[in-house]
Amino acid sequence: MRYGASYGVRTIRWHQRSADVDYSLKASNCRRLYVFVYDANGTDHSRRSTSLHCNDVSSSTWNLTADLPGGPHYVVICLADELDHYVSCEQYNRP
Secondary structure, three states, X not given: OEEOOEEEEEEEEEOOOEEEEEEEEEOOOEEEEEEEEEXXXXXXXXXXXXXXXXXXXXXXXXXXXXXOOOOOOEEEEEEEOOOOOEEEEEEEEOO
16 A cells, blocks of 8 residues: 555455454555454454554564454455544455
């Protein structure tokens, strides 16, 4: 995902009851990355966010769970600005 000169996630790996999200956040100006995991009914089961990053790069892997049969159905990834307003969001469906 990209927003201007900022970018977020590299890879999503799907598991039975979770999803691994490898991210590299390049923050142009100040940005925060949010990741939400949903089931097939649209219920939010897990979420993570970075701290606020300004003009730097941060990388990590998060494991987000949806501990129910079928596991996570889709992931939503958002970039937020320094006021914590979402500037861009994208949905990634489980293949």
